[in-house]
Structures are given as C-alpha cells and as structure tokens.
Amino acid sequence: MLSNHNMLMWVHDDFEYLYRNSLEYNSGQITSLDDEQNAPEHDDMGEKMLSVPRAPRSPLSVSPLGRAAASNDNVVTRSKVRETLRLFQAMFRKLLQEDESKSRVPGSLPNKRIDMVTYSEMKKQNKCVNTGKKILGPVLGVEVGDEFHYRVELSIIGLHRPFQSGIDYVKMDGKKKKIVASSVVSSGGYDDVDNFDILVYSGQGGNPDGAKKKAAEDQKLERGNLALKNSIDEKIPVRVIRGFKETKGPDSLDTRGKMGITYTYDGLYLVVRYWQEKGRYGNNVFMFEMRRMPGQPQLALREVQKSKNLKVREGLCVDDISQGVEKMRICAVNTLDSEMPPQFKYTAKMKYASSHNLIPLKGGCECKGKCSDSKKCLCAVKNGGEIPFNRNGDIVEAKTLVYECGPLCKCPPSCYNRVSQHGIKYQLEIFKTTSRGWGVRSLNSIPSGSFICEYTGELLSEKEADQRTGNDEYLFDLGRSKSSNQSMGAGLSNVISPDLQSTDISGENAEEEGFTIDAFEYGSVGRFINHSCSPNLVAQNVLYDHADERMPHIMLFAAENIPPLQELTYDYNYVVDTVHDSEGNIKIKKCYCGSTECTGRMY
DNA sequence: GCACGGTCAGGTGT
DNA sequence: CACACCTGACCGTG
Numbered sequence: 072m073l074s075n076h077n078m079l080m081w082v083h084d085d086f087e088y089l090y091r092n093s094l095e096y097n098s099g100q101i102t103s104l105d106d107e108q109n110a111p112e113h114d115d116m117g118e119k120m121l122s123v124p125r126a127p128r129s130p131l132s133v134s135p136l137g138r139a140a141a142s143n144d145n146v147v148t149r150s151k152v153r154e155t156l157r158l159f160q161a162m163f164r165k166l167l168q169e170d171e172s173k174s175r176v177p178g179s180l181p182n183k184r185i186d187m188v189t190y191s192e193m194k195k196q197n198k199c200v201n202t203g204k205k206i207l208g209p210v211l212g213v214e215v216g217d218e219f220h221y222r223v224e225l226s227i228i229g230l231h232r233p234f235q236s237g238i239d240y241v242k243m244d245g246k247k248k249k250i251v252a253s254s255v256v257s258s259g260g261y262d263d264v265d266n267f268d269i270l271v272y273s274g275q276g277g278n279p280d281g282a283k284k285k286a287a288e289d290q291k292l293e294r295g296n297l298a299l300k301n302s303i304d305e306k307i308p309v310r311v312i313r314g315f316k317e318t319k320g321p322d323s324l325d326t327r328g329k330m331g332i333t334y335t336y337d338g339l340y341l342v343v344r345y346w347q348e349k350g351r352y353g354n355n356v357f358m359f360e361m362r363r364m365p366g367q368p369q370l371a372l373r374e375v376q377k378s379k380n381l382k383v384r385e386g387l388c389v390d391d392i393s394q395g396v397e398k399m400r401i402c403a404v405n406t407l408d409s410e411m412p413p414q415f416k417y418t419a420k421m422k423y424a425s426s427h428n429l430i431p432l433k434g435g436c437e438c439k440g441k442c443s444d445s446k447k448c449l450c451a452v453k454n455g456g457e458i459p460f461n462r463n464g465d466i467v468e469a470k471t472l473v474y475e476c477g478p479l480c481k482c483p484p485s486c487y488n489r490v491s492q493h494g495i496k497y498q499l500e501i502f503k504t505t506s507r508g509w510g511v512r513s514l515n516s517i518p519s520g521s522f523i524c525e526y527t528g529e530l531l532s533e534k535e536a537d538q539r540t541g542n543d544e545y546l547f548d549l550g551r552s553k554s555s556n557q558s559m560g561a562g563l564s565n566v567i568s569p570d571l572q573s574t575d576i577s578g579e580n581a582e583e584e585g586f587t588i589d590a591f592e593y594g595s596v597g598r599f600i601n602h603s604c605s606p607n608l609v610a611q612n613v614l615y616d617h618a619d620e621r622m623p624h625i626m627l628f629a630a631e632n633i634p635p636l637q638e639l640t641y642d643y644n645y646v647v648d649t650v651h652d653s654e655g656n657i658k659i660k661k662c663y664c665g666s667t668e669c670t671g672r673m674y
Numbered sequence: 675g676c677a678c679g680g681t682c683a684g685g686t687g688t
Numbered sequence: 689c690a691c692a693c694c695t696g697a698c699c700g701t702g
Binding site: 278 | 691692693694695696697698
C-alpha cells in the first residue's frame with residue numbers, strides 16, 4: 072500500500088505541483104489511495120501507479136462547504152454515483168418503453184429525446200450529484216474507465232455539465248475574470264489525432280451551420296478556447312471524456328440494438344500547447360494538444376485494442392470453452408499461473424428430467440408482427456400489459472418473472488419479446504482472478520439492461536440437490552433469485568408515476584417444492600460468474616419454452632454500463648446462516664468480492 | 675442493406 | 689434576448 076508521501080515520490084516535481092493544485096481546486100482531501108472500488112477489473116492489468124489526483128473518498132472527505140440539505144451533494148460516494156447512473160438508465164428505459172408503446176397517432180409527436188425527458192425529471196427531483204460549484208480535477212465517485220451512452224449522463228454526475236458543448240470551463244477562484252477548462256468531450260467529430268495519451272482537440276466556434284445558413288468563420292480566442300489556453304499557463308488538469316463509435320465486431324450477430332456511441336471517462340490531461348491552423352472549411356481554428364497525465368489506469372478499451380493486434384492472446388488457454396455450442400466463441404485466459412479451467416460439459420440449454428413433470432405451454436400470442444402492440448399481444452398481457460424489453464433488446468426493469476414469447480407464438484424470432492432465448496451477444500471470456508478462481512468478463516462495452524447469458528445446468532429438486540454434496544459452488548437455488556428492483560435502479564418506483572409501474576405477477580404459492588440448477592457437470596459461461604456484494608448484473612426469472620413457474624430460466628442482465636474487461640458479477644443472494652452441510656451444521660463461506668459494500672460473508 | 679450526410683428540434687448557459 | 693453548442697433521431701442518398 073502506498074502512503075500519500077510515497078506516492079508523490081513517484082512523480083516529478085512539476086507533477087507534484089499539479090497534484091496539489093488540483094486537490095486545492097477540488098476542495099477536498101485524499102483519504103485513501105490504496106483501495107479500488109472496482110478492484111476486479113484491474114486485478115490482472117499490470118502494476119498500478121496511483122500517482123494521479125483521485126477523487127477524495129467520502130464520507131471522510133465531505134466538502135468543507137457542507138452543502139445545504141436540499142442538495143444531493145452532501146456525501147458523494149462511488150456507490151452514490153453508480154446509483155444515480157442506474158436510476159437514469161432505469162428511468163430512461165421505462166420512459167422509452169412508455170414512448171414506444173404509444174400508438175403513433177398522426178399529429179401527436181412522439182418524444183424523440185427520452186434522454187432529455189429523463190434528465191429534466193431527475194433534475195426536478197434533485198437526483199443529480201456533484202451539482203454544486205463546478206469541479207476542477209477528479210470528480211467525487213467517478214472513476215477512470217466509467218462508461219456512458221448519453222451526454223446527459225455526464226451532466227447528472229457533474230463530470231461534464233453542458234449537453235452539447237464540448238468544452239466546460241470554470242471561473243478561477245480569486246481571479247474573477249479568468250476562466251480555465253474543467254473538462255472536454257472528444258467525440259471524434261473533429262479531426263483529432265489519436266495517439267492514446269495525446270489528444271489534439273479542436274477549438275469551438277466558427278463552423279458553418281447549413282441549417283441556419285451560417286458560413287464558416289475564424290474561431291475566436293474566447294469561451295472554451297480561451298479557457299483551454301488559460302489551462303496551459305495555469306497547469307490545471309482537464310478531465311477528458313472520449314466518445315468511441317461502436318465498432319460492431321465482425322462476429323456480432325446482433326442486428327437489433329444500434330446504440331451509437333460509448334463515452335468513456337479517460338482521466339486527467341494537461342493542455343501543453345495550442346496553435347491555429349486552417350480547418351476543414353478553410354477557416355482558422357484553434358488546436359490544443361493535450362497529454363494524459365501519467366499513472367492513471369489504462370483504459371480497458373485500449374487493452375482490448377492492443378490484445379487484438381497480437382496474433383495470440385496473452386494467457387490464452389482455451390480457444391472456445393463452449394466448443395461451438397454458443398454462437399460466439401468464449402475463450403479462457405489465465406495470465407497468473409498454469410491452471411486450466413475445470414472440465415464440464417457445455418450446454419446452452421437447461422437440462423430437465425422427465426421426473427419433474429414440467430408444465431408445458433398451452434398456447435402463445437397471435438401477433439403477426441413483432442408484438443409491438445402491447446394491448447393485443449397476449450404475452451404482453453401476461454407481463455402486466457407491457458413488453459418487458461425495449462426495441463433494442465434491453466430489459467426495462469427486473470421483475471419477479473418475465474414471459475418471453477415462445478414456440479407456440481405466431482410472432483417471428485425477431486419479435487421484441489424474445490431477448491434472452493437468442494443466447495449471448497457479447498464477446499465473453501473466462502479468466503483466472505487473483506482471489507476468486509475463475510471469473511467472467513466481456514471484451515465489449517455492455518450497456519445497462521443488456522442480456523448477458525443464461526445460467527444453465529441440470530434442473531434438480533431440492534432433495535436431489537441435497538444428495539449431490541460437495542459442489543455447492545455450482546448450484547443456483549431458484550427460490551433465491553427474487554429479482555428485485557433494487558439492483559436495476561433503486562428508487563425507480565418513487566420517481567415514476569404509479570400508473571406506469573409494473574404490476575407484480577408473482578405466483579404467491581412460494582412454499583412449494585424448491586428447485587436448483589446444478590451446473591457442476593453441465594453448464595454454460597454462467598457457472599463461472601462470481602458473486603459480488605455490489606454486483607453489475609442482475610438475475611432475472613424468465614419463462615418462454617414451458618409454463619412451469621417453479622423452474623424458470625435464470626437470465627443474467629447488465630444492471631449498469633459495464634466497461635470491457637470489468638468482471639461480471641451478480642448477487643448470489645444467500646441469507647447467512649441458512650446454508651447447512653449434510654449433517655445440518657451451518658456452513659460459512661467468506662466473500663472476497665472486494666467491494667466497499669462487502670458484508671464479508673457469502674453465506 | 676448500410677453507411678453517411680443533411681436536417682431538425684431541443685435544453686442550458688452565456 | 690438571441691445564439692451557439694463535438695446531441696441524437698430521422699430521413700434521404702449513394
């Protein structure tokens with residue numbers, strides 16, 4: 072572990088100055104530099120050099136201003152930021168669902184900007200964070216590598232306030248007139264030269280606007296341009312958010328869901344110089360060279376890019392653990408030791424025994440199209456009168472049980488109500504973790520609400536499961552997976568008007584015979600996904616190919632935006648002291664998830 | 675079919 | 689106030 076002092080010895084003088092400087096402007100203090108909230112994804116990404124200004128940790132480092140109670144900024148923790156973003160994403164999906172289900176009467180315009188609507192609602196209800204004075208340097212609760220899909224997401228957590236403008240800036244304390252840049256968004260819309268750690272950013276203004284018949288003009292050294300210039304002299308770090316256009320992998324079979332751009336917080340940069348040159352339209356534009364400050368974690372996206380350039384992936388030990396069963400290959404990677412992944416028989420589908428008397432489907436919906444009319448679709452009715460997915464295939468919210476369309480439905484396979492039955496759509500891989508055996512991660516960015524994979528295996532009754540001792544690690548008790556709204560946007564029910572809320576359609580005959588999925592011998596990638604006390608996935612009960620509510624499919628969905636290489640986890644949801652061995656003694660299993668919310672025990 | 679460019683409607687901040 | 693902004697959705701072209 073590094074003390075602050077040691078840490079500063081790693082960096083050169085200039086940097087130390089900057090470091091202190093940025094702290095000052097952040098009006099906080101460093102409290103802890105050695106623990107990572109999201110440790111898992113960095114575990115195997117080489118040595119960490121924590122020499123860059125980091126957001127102070129709450130609650131020990133509350134803003135000295137002690138903001139008024141009306142503000143949401145009293146204690147901005149990492150989990151507060153995650154919660155805020157999840158709320159945005161959940162509200163967004165809910166409002167989009169509402170908008171999509173509206174019958175498009177000619178004359179009544181559908182709302183095209185759900186992101187804006189969501190933003191207004193969150194602002195009205197004071198759900199945004201870091202809303203106070205604009206921040207220079209690190210932002211409380213935000214970490215390098217965090218991902219977003221809408222510009223307003225940057226705004227609601229105080230990372231970059233303006234909706235459209237690429238440059239945000241601040242009046243300097245004490246110098247009323249002087250402005251410096253606080254953050255920039257680089258979406259590649261301008262001619263940026265991209266050298267990983269160098270960003271050449273174009274100034275603002277002067278560009279022609281065809282819609283308004285405005286011709287190109289020379290840029291002026293004002294506003295954002297002036298702020299960036301001043302940042303050179305003041306040596307104040309500027310936050311950089313990079314927008315990457317979605318590179319649809321060649322093996323991506325997902326034709327639906329065209330989410331355009333992923334914004335990634337790329338950390339702090341210094342503006343080192345600026346100049347003028349002729350722009351695309353013949354006008355003079357300003358160019359600013361920005362350099363990424365050393366010691367910040369490499370973006371996972373870069374790591375993936377790098378490894379793709381190699382012929383053989385480092386640590387690769389199995390090319391495809393699914394052996395062709397999944398439509399995408401799932402490789403196994405171990406950069407730590409020589410251990411190979413455990414042997415098992417890969418199955419993408421659940422294995423039911425005839426002794427369980429599975430209740431078959433009785434019928435399906437009669438929709439001719441893609442079940443877009445939730446009033447006519449019988450499956451939508453079963454789901455409480457709505458299709459539980461958006462048209463891009465994201466689940467709207469976690470429910471007790473979701474009914475997808477099935478083999479007896481008239482709708483085509485491309486129907487909006489068939490999401491998890493189509494299998495994985497992200498490039499997943501299993502990898503050896505430092506402290507929790509094998510884990511699962513993705514090489515792609517995963518947007519909140521996306522389907523990840525099914526937890527498959529052999530279906531066992533409780534009695535059968537009890538007889539198979541010694542492999543608890545691969546058991547999933549179906550009763551345990553009460554899908555809760557908590558994990559996909561806490562407080563959604565308080566924010567959305569009651570008539571929009573889903574009706575709970577749980578079978579209340581819970582105290583019947585329980586079932587378990589045993590993935591020890593037969594299973595899928597799902598069996599490698601570890602538990603976490605602050606997980607990024609949620610387990611959702613789904614029915615589609617049979618009607619037996621006692622034994623739903625367990626489908627895992629993303630509960631937030633997940634950057635590449637971040638370990639995927641869900642909450643195993645054990646109640647401590649309720650797990651017994653064959654002699655009836657309480658079993659104890661420690662949790663090594665490493666999150667700040669860790670309870671210490673898995674069961 | 676798709677990638678790309680033009681167009682348009684926006685909210686917020688200056 | 690008017691205006692600009694590295695949006696985001698949509699619709700036409702190639």
